[in-house]
Amino acid sequence: MAQVHNWQLGRDMRYRFEPGKPERQFAAVFNINRCIACQTCTMACKSTWTHSPGQELMWWNNVETKPYGGYPDHWDVKTLALLDEANPGGQVWDGDPVENVRAPYGRFDGQTVFEAADGLTQEAVGYLPEEREWKAPNRFEDHATKFPAAGVSLPEHDGWFFYLARICNHCTYPACLAACPRNAIYKRPKDGIVLVDQERCRGYRKCVEACPYKKTMYRPTTRTTEKCIGCYPRVEGEDPLTQGLPMEPRCMAACVGKIRMHGLVNVEADGTWTNDPTHPLYYLVHEEQVALPLYPQFGTQPNIYYIPPRWVPRDYLRQMFGPGVDQAIERYTRPSRTLLALLQLFRASQRIIYSFDVEEGPKVGELVVGGEVIEMFNDTAVGFDESGGEIVRVDVEEPIFERPGKLNSI
Amino acid sequence: MLSYRRSRALGWLSTRRIVFFAFVMLTALVLRVMDVNPAVAQSRSVTAWKVAESPGLDPDSPIWDEITALTIPLTAQQVTAPVGGGTVPSVRVSAAHHDQTLYVNIEWTDTTLDDGSGAPEEFADAVAIQIPAEHGAAVPAVCMGQADGAVNIWQWRADRQHGLDQLGKGSDFVDLYPNTDELFYPAQRAGNALATPGAEVVQNLVASGFGTLEPASLGVVAGQGRHLDSQWRAVFARPFPAQDDFQPTFKAGVEFDVAFAVWDGRRADRDGQKSVSSFVRLKVSDKTAAQPTTGGSEGGSSTGWLIVLTAAILGFGAYAVFIFLIPKPAPSKEDAV
DSSP, X not given: OEEEEXXXXXXXXXXXXXXXXXXXXXXXXXXXXXXXXOOHHHHHHHHHHOOSTTOTTOOSSEEEEETTOOSSTTHHHHHHHHHHHHSTTOOOEESOOOSOTTOBTBEEOSOOTTTTSOSSSOSSOOOOOOGGGGSOTTTTTTOOSOOOTTOOOSSSOSSOOEEEEEOOOOOSSOHHHHHOTTOOEEEOTTTXXXXXXXXXXXXXXXHHHHOTTOOEEEETTTXXXXXXXXXXXXXXXXXXXXXXXXXXXXXXXTOTTOOEEEXXXXXXXXXXXXXOTTSHHHIIIIISOOOEESSGGGSSOOSEEEEOOTTSOHHHHHHHHOTTHHHHHXXXXXXXXXXXXXXXXXXXXSBOOOEEEEEOOOEEEEEEETTEEEEEEXXXXXXXXXXXXXXXXXXXXXXXXXOOGGGOOO | OHHHHHHHXXXXXXXXXXXXXXXXXXXXXXXXXXXOOHHHHTTOEEEEEEOSSOOTTOTTOGGGGGEEOEXXXXXXXXXXXXXXXXXXXXXXXXXXXETTEEEEEEEEEOSSOOOOOOSTTOOOOEEEEEEESSTTSOOOOTTTOBTTBOEXXXXXXXXXXXXXXXXXXXXXXXXXXXXXXXXXXHHHHTTOGGGOTTOOSEEEEEESSTTOOEEOOTTOOEEEEEEETTEEEEEEEEESSOSSTXXXXXXXXXXXXXXXXXXXXXXXXXXXXXEEOOOEEEEEEEEEOOSSEESBTTOSHHHHHHHHHHHHHHHHHHHHHHHHTSOOOOOOHHHHO
């Protein structure tokens, strides 16, 4: 048993293994405000990796409708309930968001899934979902909390729902890895991708029980557990399309709504991110703090971050994304010039962007947000590859083309 | 003053004496009735008698009727995480050998048949035999062996048995996925024997500590199980000569250490969540069994009553020590008043 630093909790915590420092960490930011639940990501993953016998109920990528939906059914509510049962009334945060890479959201004073576990029957508090719970991945699709007759308006909608796209979080302190009695799960030193060794796995499903996000899944036709592999062949540059250069996973590259920005970030030995404001993910997570971890209180230090939906009641969002929610929504709603430009880089290229720059452009208009006037500039965001070569450039103002009626050939 | 104290002490002791003696006798009787005797388990042994005909893999072969099984107590595994088990109190083990092949028949009570692993929450019933990989060396740790003392494990799993029984009877998968192949079964492609269809029912494994379990040679141990009237029976068969370095060579006239483990699928037993025994001795006898024989050399009824008698004598001994050797505490002022 080791003491490790979990920067998302702003404190040290107990974990089964000493921390390892991957060369880079697989990470991504999902902008929930843009997701339309088209499930293109889901099908891109499904048709690539989980189309075979025994994988029928397996969706490594899924999009569920919150607050009622979940795959498997109510996965988050059940895990939250287990933690609350273990530490009644104690799952609370202390402090406010600050610019501190070791404790950006204050300090979590409650218990993580590891700390709430007895260490004898479970390494992490959790439960094993039954087959029926995996069978309806998009149950409660588009179900709002209610339909107010008078309609809804910002800042918080009276009746609401939102879409939550999820993949494996490739956690810094994975619960699945800690729970495997055979050490069949490992985190790659190269990119922090968490994998199940298919030769060692004996299908005990302790990982399925332990993963609070329920992203390890049992496959009866091989009697082993499989999970999201982070499309590691693409991340390694194996896809012929990019000629050996690192490429985003299928779910990211296929995103129609342009909600996703994927990347590999540099990390320190204590698990914190190396200071690098030119990295798009570092900028979103640490500079602007608009992207937040999903259920950081679980304690696994997940590496998929979310820009929270701005119309949803804040208490719900605080439970899901921690105390940084109010600040994140405030900054997203009134974005800085850099942030607004960077948001255009989402899904602009299939190649992994390692750094970005913003070239200033002319003022093109003014917006009124919450009674406040915001100036808009047509800046240009430029994405670079690992060696500094330009991959893509996108303007804030989307170009408009008018097609002459006479040449309409459709 | 003295006589007052003495008579008071004796009165207290005479009441205690009856209760204490009754307790000892009752405990011994309960142990006898349940046939549970952990303290003596290590010294008990299973004898593999030489039999004239092969019992084969049929758990109900009449040959097994001629050999009385030895009951071996099991307890919950509580040494390493994940702990668990403890719901199967014992196994009844009999053994035989014929034509240089060792047969072990294990029977245990399980009211629920769990032979599937098709759903995420389904776990199969299973039983395993553990034998030190190297015969004659120091006995390794009973819990999965140790770094310098590997153990050979034969595990029979009900879902594998069920899967094999279904082979050739047609499968939905074949019709639904006509073009699938090994490429889409990563575990199979990685050489995971557990994921390979049609592989043998009994897995031959080796371990040298917690979490180190690995497959050993394939095709070494045969087996078959059946569930009837809340009883599982599973037969293991292995030729005497060792096929690799991770298993002992059996020989008539030689003794081996064996331990047993049972998993109850209904209780989600798997991995360390199992009911386990300590090591007992397996005597591979060069004699043919008399009719009827006793599988356990100390498993006869006389042994049980011997336990009762021993417990009673020990009880009296403890009582005597209590009475005559332990000095009485001096009375307090309150006592004297």
